[in-house]
Amino acid sequence: MLKAILYKEWIKLRWAVIVIAGLSLLTLAYSIGMINYYIEFQGALNNWLYVISKSLLLRNIVFVKYLPLITGLTFALLQFVPEMSRNRMRLSYHLPISEKKLLLSSVGIGYAFLLAEIVFLFFGLWLVVAINYPAEIVQKALVSMVPWFLGGSAIYFLTSFIILEPSWIYRIIYGIVSAGLVSLYFQASTYDQYQSLWAFILIVALMPLTILFAGHRFRRGTK
Template sequence: MLKAILYKEWIKLRWAVIVIAGLTVLSLAYSIGMINYYIEFQGAFTNWMYVIGKSLLLKNIVFVKVLPLITGLIFGLLQFVPEMTRNRMRLSYHLPINEKKLLLASVGFGYMFLLAEILFLFFGLWLVVSMSYPAEVIQKVLMSTLPWFLGGSAVYFLTAFIILEPSWIYRLIYGVVTYGLVELNFRASTYDQYVGLWVFVLIVAVMPLTVLFAGHRFRRGTK
């Protein structure tokens, strides 16, 4: 049965998975070009000053900030809007499978695809930065981008939560809370701005449970 759920989620997400992977490759290629251009244009010494002092690299890889966010949002929408349109979730709820298992499997598989995209981007970034900079810079850049990846994960789970919620008023409230939570992860524009990262890791880790709450409300016939 879990294979069947994986199959259904794959049907919904497959084109998005391929397009996002393509965009990741293009974005990484763009970064290589930008990094080389700045080194060439500024010279190694000035570039080094900018990279260390002005966090230039984070500005060159702005797509890393946006891609996980967009991917989380798109995956959440593609998976759960078709389920909630015309109350199609009723079909899923009638399947002979435990409802909690069904919901957790749906978000679990969706997150698995999101995580694959995030890891692809993360290791691609590591490769790109390591082509021109030493280990200390690589570490700083990668650590500084972690909140963005976490932000993408949070957007995914909370998008699923909001869409599965049957009441529009609750959706609105959750939307405001989501914005506040996620925005915290995207404030930093310099290195090492990841204070409280582990707290947010814990928050994201429990987020899949929110879909159980929304799913339960839908099942009870809440309007």
């Protein structure tokens, strides 16, 4: 059964996965280009000083900040909007699998694709930054990306949850709460500003559970 769900989600996501993979490569290329541009025109030493004191590197890799966010949103929309239009989800509920397992595996599969992108960006950026900068800057840059990745994960789970929710009033409430949650992960203006990231990770880890309640309400047909 899981194989079948995987296939179904893959059908929905395949074009998006390919496009996002392309965008990820472009993001890396843009980052390399920007870093080299600044090193060329500022000179290596001046560039390092700007990177250290003015957080220039965070501006040069800015697409890494937003790409997981865009990806999370796109995947959630592509996976769950078709299910909700004309209540197609009802068909899936007739499958010989519990609704909880069904929902969690759909979300799990979508998230696996998002996670693959995050891992790719993380190691890609590691390579890109390590060519030009010393270990101290590389370490700060990598740690600074973690909240962005958490933000992308959060928007994926929360968007899926909002789409699955059958009532529009609830959707609006969830939308406001989600905006508050996602903005938590984009508060840094310089490197490595988040102290004790565990609390922020825990909040994202709780998010997939919200989907079950929305799915339950959908089954009951609550409006």
